Every structure is written in C-alpha cells, then in structure tokens.
Amino acid sequence: MNSKVLEGISRAKINLHLAVLGRRGDGYHNISTLMAELELADRLALRIIKISADCETSVSVIDSGGTCSHITGGIEPGKNLISIGAMNYLKRVDTQAVVEFSIVKNIPSGAGLGGGSSNAACAIELIRRALGRERDKAVFSAAAETGSDVPFFLYGGFALASGRGEVVEPVDFSCKYHVILVNNGIHVNTAEAYRVLRRDYLYNGPDHTDNSTLMKKYMGKLDNWKKVMKNDFEDAIFPLYPELGNVKEELYGLGADYAAMTGSGSTVFGVFESYNRAIDACDSLKNGNNVVLTKFAL
Known part of the structure; x- marks a missing residue:
C-alpha cells in the first residue's frame, strides 16, 4: 500500500439536553442526551506507513497547528484518544500497521465539547477508508470501547444517545441557528461532577428527567427548547462554580x-x-472569556 494521505474533519459537539439517570451495575451512569455537531472542528490527516503481518502496530500523532495546538503535545502517546481508537479498530480487523496522524487542533480540551472523542471517531473512519473496509460492527465496537461519546461522532448531526452514551439514535433535524461557546478557563473534573450530583442508585427503569420523546416532538421550534431541555450537571456544578451559572x-x-x-x-x-x-x-462576553461563534453543522 502506498502512503497516500487521507484527510477528515473532526467536529465539536454540544449537549443540548443531558439527563443523568443513575449508576449502572458496571460503574458507569445511564444517561439520556441530545447531542448536536458544530461547525467548529479539528482536521486530521492519516498516512499509513506500513501494513504487514511482520510489523508491530504503532500509532503516532503529530501536531500541525491550530488555535489549540498546545493540547496535542501535552497528551501522553498512550492516552491520546486518536491512538487508542486507531489501535482498537486495527485490533478488531486483525491488521498490523504503522500509521501516522497529523492534527490541526481547534477544539479546546476538557470543555465538554467532545474534541477527543470526535478525534477518535475520525481516526477510526480514516483507517477504515484507507483499508477499503465496510462500516461494519468493528467500527462501532471500536468506537464504543474507546469512549462513551465516540459512537455519536460516527453519525454526527443531531442525535439522541442513551445507555452510557453508546446507544445512538440519529434525529432528522437541521437548523441554521448561531451558537456561542463561552469558556472562562475553569476545569471541571467529570468524576467529581458525577459524585456531587449523587445519582449513585442503580438504574432500574425510565427516569422522570428522560425527556427524549418530548424533545423529538417539540425541538422544531426554538421557543420550546428551554421548556423540555436541561443539563442535570448544572445542579451540581453551578453551586461550586457560580461564574458558570452567571455566564x-x-x-x-x-x-x-x-x-x-x-x-x-x-x-x-x-x-x-x-x-x-x-x-x-x-463582543459583550469577550472580557476574560474564550468566546467562539459557530453554527450547527449541516
């Protein structure tokens, strides 16, 4: 195989609605969420250096710039979701290869925008394309193993997700609304957020905060969104970080x-x-905040 470069777009997401339904027997939490892809994106490029049964599989990631390029160099190679996703997929298709990704990084990390998960999904897709394989079970199982949000990015657009996030139901909806992302540099630890939320009971049925049916029915009108959507984590995080509630x-x-x-x-x-x-x-929010104006991806 030649070393032709394949390129892909890796978009950010937001959770328009996020209900935490409780802790499962496997330690994860069941959730019900409505996610939406944004135009804000990283760009990945894949070069397959070698494919051979005699080689030891390795995945390298090179920083190629972007507004958040400092993130790439700060991640240990074995903990980069690009590498993890690629390795998980190659293992499932029984392929040994030496591959190299380069990334133009524009999505902030640790911000709830799914940048790492999106990168992993894009990496899996690029390798699948390079190998000329179908979008089969190996793609989706590798994504689910890599991270809870990764399967969503194989679909993109608007989608409901349940389970721990790996059960994805695409929603036939699009809009041209404008989205402002505001980040003031506060880092919220996800495990701590779940702990403070105290949804630690075992999940054993639908929860009253699961509004998925209402969302599908009413999301066509923007006026309805705040009537049927919310993020449960706000109840836990805003008292700890009032600045976020103020935003x-x-x-x-x-x-x-x-x-x-x-x-x-x-x-x-x-x-x-x-x-x-x-x-x-x-313009009003730029003082002391990182502010990005984007749109929903079409």
Whole structure:
C-alpha cells in the first residue's frame, strides 16, 4: 500500500439536553442526551506507513497547528484518544500497521465539547477508508470501547444517545441557528461532577428527567427548547462554580433563545436565531472569556 494521505474533519459537539439517570451495575451512569455537531472542528490527516503481518502496530500523532495546538503535545502517546481508537479498530480487523496522524487542533480540551472523542471517531473512519473496509460492527465496537461519546461522532448531526452514551439514535433535524461557546478557563473534573450530583442508585427503569420523546416532538421550534431541555450537571456544578451559572444568565440577558452548559462543563453555550444578536453577545462576553461563534453543522 502506498502512503497516500487521507484527510477528515473532526467536529465539536454540544449537549443540548443531558439527563443523568443513575449508576449502572458496571460503574458507569445511564444517561439520556441530545447531542448536536458544530461547525467548529479539528482536521486530521492519516498516512499509513506500513501494513504487514511482520510489523508491530504503532500509532503516532503529530501536531500541525491550530488555535489549540498546545493540547496535542501535552497528551501522553498512550492516552491520546486518536491512538487508542486507531489501535482498537486495527485490533478488531486483525491488521498490523504503522500509521501516522497529523492534527490541526481547534477544539479546546476538557470543555465538554467532545474534541477527543470526535478525534477518535475520525481516526477510526480514516483507517477504515484507507483499508477499503465496510462500516461494519468493528467500527462501532471500536468506537464504543474507546469512549462513551465516540459512537455519536460516527453519525454526527443531531442525535439522541442513551445507555452510557453508546446507544445512538440519529434525529432528522437541521437548523441554521448561531451558537456561542463561552469558556472562562475553569476545569471541571467529570468524576467529581458525577459524585456531587449523587445519582449513585442503580438504574432500574425510565427516569422522570428522560425527556427524549418530548424533545423529538417539540425541538422544531426554538421557543420550546428551554421548556423540555436541561443539563442535570448544572445542579451540581453551578453551586461550586457560580461564574458558570452567571455566564448562562448573561447569555439569556444578551438575547440567547436557549442557553446551557455542555457535558459536565465547563463550556456554557447560547443558541441565537439572530446573527446580529449573536455578534453583539460575543463582543459583550469577550472580557476574560474564550468566546467562539459557530453554527450547527449541516
């Protein structure tokens, strides 16, 4: 095989709704979430150096710039989700290879935007394409093993996710709304967020915060979003970090049609139907915050 370079786009996501339903017997938590892909994205490129039954499989990741390029170099090779996802997939298709990824990194890490999970899904897809294989069970099982959010990025768009996040149901919906991402540099530990939320009972049935049916019914009108959507983690995180709650309130004060925290934090986002209001809000929020204006991916 030649060393032709394949390229892919690895998009960020936000959780428009996130209900934590309780701890499972395997230690994970069941969730019900509505996720949406954004135009904000990293770019990955794959070069397969060698494929041979005689070689030892290895995956390297090279920093190729971007607004968050410092992140790539700070991750230990064995802990980079690009490497983990690629290795998981190669193992499942019984292929030994030496591969190299380069990444232009624009999605902040530890911000609830799914950058690492998105990178892993993109890496799996690029290797699948390079090997000329179908999108079969190996792709999805490798994604699920790599991380709870990774399977979502194999679908993209808007999707409901349940279980620990690996059960994905695409939602036939698209919109041209504008999204402001606000991050003030606070790092929220996910395990700590779950602990503070205290949803540690065993899951044994539907929970009253599972609004998936209502969301599918009413999400066509932006006015309905804050009636049927919320992020349970806000109840745990905002008392610990009032600044994050203040950002949400400020977004509403600046004309956001919907605002919430994504994931377990710490990015807070606002959805705007009006582009002019979104631009004005960005200008107002820039003092002391990292602010990004983007849109839902079409």
